[in-house]
Amino acid sequence: MKFAEFVGKNHQILLDSLLRHIELVTISVLGGMLLAIPLGIWLTRHRRLAGPVLALAGTVQTIPGLVMLGFALILLGTGMLPAVVVLTLYAILPVLRNTYLGIVEVDRGYTEAARGIGMTDLQMLCSVELPIALPTIVSGIRLSTVYIVSWTTLAGMIGAGGLGDLIWTGLATYNKQYILAGAIPSALLALVLGGLISLLERRLVSAGVRRARV
Amino acid sequence: MIRFEHVSKQYGRAKVLDDISFEIKEGEFAVLIGPSGCGKTTTLKTINRLIEPDAGQVWVNEQDIARQSPVALRRGIGYVIQQIGLFPNMTVAQNIAVVPKLLKYSRERCDQVVRELLAMVDMPYEENAHKYPAELSGGQQQRIGVLRALAASPPIVLMDEPFGALDPVTRDSLQEEIKGIQKKLKKTIVFVTHDMDEALRLADTVIFMDKGKILQMASPEEMLQHPASPIITAFMGKHIAQGGDRAPMVAEDFMKKRVLKAPKTSRTLEGIKLMSSQGVNSLVVVEEDGSYLGTVTVEDLRTSGKAGQTIEALVSDKVPTVHRKEDARLAFDSLQSTPDNFVVVLNDNRTVAGLITRTSMAKALGEAMWGELV
Numbered sequence: 043m044k045f046a047e048f049v050g051k052n053h054q055i056l057l058d059s060l061l062r063h064i065e066l067v068t069i070s071v072l073g074g075m076l077l078a079i080p081l082g083i084w085l086t087r088h089r090r091l092a093g094p095v096l097a098l099a100g101t102v103q104t105i106p107g108l109v110m111l112g113f114a115l116i117l118l119g120t121g122m123l124p125a126v127v128v129l130t131l132y133a134i135l136p137v138l139r140n141t142y143l144g145i146v147e148v149d150r151g152y153t154e155a156a157r158g159i160g161m162t163d164l165q166m167l168c169s170v171e172l173p174i175a176l177p178t179i180v181s182g183i184r185l186s187t188v189y190i191v192s193w194t195t196l197a198g199m200i201g202a203g204g205l206g207d208l209i210w211t212g213l214a215t216y217n218k219q220y221i222l223a224g225a226i227p228s229a230l231l232a233l234v235l236g237g238l239i240s241l242l243e244r245r246l247v248s249a250g251v252r253r254a255r256v
Numbered sequence: 257m258i259r260f261e262h263v264s265k266q267y268g269r270a271k272v273l274d275d276i277s278f279e280i281k282e283g284e285f286a287v288l289i290g291p292s293g294c295g296k297t298t299t300l301k302t303i304n305r306l307i308e309p310d311a312g313q314v315w316v317n318e319q320d321i322a323r324q325s326p327v328a329l330r331r332g333i334g335y336v337i338q339q340i341g342l343f344p345n346m347t348v349a350q351n352i353a354v355v356p357k358l359l360k361y362s363r364e365r366c367d368q369v370v371r372e373l374l375a376m377v378d379m380p381y382e383e384n385a386h387k388y389p390a391e392l393s394g395g396q397q398q399r400i401g402v403l404r405a406l407a408a409s410p411p412i413v414l415m416d417e418p419f420g421a422l423d424p425v426t427r428d429s430l431q432e433e434i435k436g437i438q439k440k441l442k443k444t445i446v447f448v449t450h451d452m453d454e455a456l457r458l459a460d461t462v463i464f465m466d467k468g469k470i471l472q473m474a475s476p477e478e479m480l481q482h483p484a485s486p487i488i489t490a491f492m493g494k495h496i497a498q499g500g501d502r503a504p505m506v507a508e509d510f511m512k513k514r515v516l517k518a519p520k521t522s523r524t525l526e527g528i529k530l531m532s533s534q535g536v537n538s539l540v541v542v543e544e545d546g547s548y549l550g551t552v553t554v555e556d557l558r559t560s561g562k563a564g565q566t567i568e569a570l571v572s573d574k575v576p577t578v579h580r581k582e583d584a585r586l587a588f589d590s591l592q593s594t595p596d597n598f599v600v601v602l603n604d605n606r607t608v609a610g611l612i613t614r615t616s617m618a619k620a621l622g623e624a625m626w627g628e629l630v
Contacts, residue, residue, distance in 0.1 A: 159335050159405075162327055
């Protein structure tokens with residue numbers, strides 16, 4: 043059976059898997075951002091804690107995905123929930139680190155000027171620090187997204203669905219077509235999402251900051 | 257307007273401010289100067305509470321600033337920092353209007369402020385308002401930095417080495433502008449610099465600091481004439497190098513040595529040709545042995561001279577002469593009183609040493625005041 047034929051015959055399953063995959067990635071990355079960005083900002087105000095917290099997040103990152111999923115399976119059972127929990131944990135680190143570093147690396151001249159002209163801490167954060175740190179933060183999000191797209195294929199193992207299902211099926215049955223049908227869309231998805239985030243970055247980042255970086 | 261009372265600040269063991277007290281009056285341009293680490297920037301930042309003193313009080317407008325909210329205090333005081341400080345993510349207009357916006361001015365009013373201020377520094381609104389700082393030259397950026405500090409019309413503006421990173425030409429013109437703005441808008445300005453030229457040029461009052469103490473607070477003239485400490489003298493260096501212990505200046509210090517001379521036997525036409533080729537209108541005439549005889553002007557030669565005749569007959573001795581070692585003041589007085597615009601300087605043997613013209617005088621005075629000119 044040719045690959046095209048296979049795709050034609052199974053297009054409904056492929057589409058469902060792809061959509062589930064996108065769903066898992068979106069929820070995990072958004073969840074990771076929701077946790078990591080505020081935490082990163084908080085760390086810039088409590089810099090003594092930044093070292094330990096970033097080290098801890100780094101340690102989580104080193105635990106093999108298989109092991110984490112195994113634990114999640116034992117503690118939370120099968121389905122989407124354990125997968126999302128594990129993937130969210132993995133999504134945190136790049137965003138956290140880049141949020142923290144992006145803001146810390148904002149030149150002191152800017153923050154001093156902001157304070158000196160009478161901005162409150164929140165005003166300084168919103169109108170000076172975050173806009174200047176934005177490119178760094180966005181590149182953390184992009185990195186997270188690309189990783190998570192690939193790690194989400196593991197989630198098929200614990201019954202969360204997604205393109206991983208196809209790959210595991212293929213591996214279990216020595217079916218090359220299934221493996222490709224999972225792997226190719228997954229790779230393309232990583233590229234497309236990465237590209238979309240870059241487009242979004244262009245819209246969000248001030249032209250002045252982009253120019254200043256060149 | 258701004259009053260320090262026994263203000264001290266310590267970092268660890270180092271005393272950055274050591275019991276300082278002074279007052280800056282309304283409308284005064286005060287310049288804080290001194291070697292690095294003297295406490296000048298700390299003093300400045302104490303005024304808008306970027307730094308909190310350990311002891312003593314600071315009064316702004318007769319109010320103890322320790323009892324005001326730092327944010328409110330800062331919004332009422334303009335602040336210009338070194339080099340960067342313009343927010344790169346905001347346009348020129350947004351940067352200028354940032355304090356008015358914090359103070360909740362209406363959009364129309366913010367826009368009006370931006371237009372008025374840009375007009376003041378001759379940067380057309382249409383051309384500049386929507387640019388980002390990265391698109392401006394260093395001088396333009398710092399101009400906008402100054403405008404941002406002025407936008408909410410604060411009576412006081414603090415400036416922390418604002419022109420330190422600019423090239424000399426741009427710095428010159430910005431200094432002129434800021435001085436003009438200060439006079440026009442009657443601002444009280446506190447300005448930190450380590451450049452004595454800048455201090456002398458801008459200040460109504462110079463506050464010289466060293467090791468956290470004020471060594472002298474005086475007008476630039478007073479400080480030049482009576483520096484209160486050897487440290488100040490050293491710091492002013494070239495500015496007072498010609499004063500005090502140096503020998504008084506004599507005529508030869510002011511003269512230019514290149515002189516157009518002609519022997520008295522020259523013919524009229526030769527004389528005219530010589531003068532026109534050198535672009536001057538008088539000629540120093542000397543005897544055969546080189547001693548000074550007098551001068552002739554191109555006019556005299558043209559009106560009364562006859563072709564073929566020597567110039568000797570037309571020589572005038574009305575131009576004042578001075579001996580080269582004579583007090584420069586005498587030469588200066590002669591120069592002021594003569595209609596001929598120059599004075600001839602003679603050597604011991606009455607040969608010509610040089611001329612003192614208004615230009616050579618101005619050049620020498622400039623060098624005396626600002627050091628060797630390039």
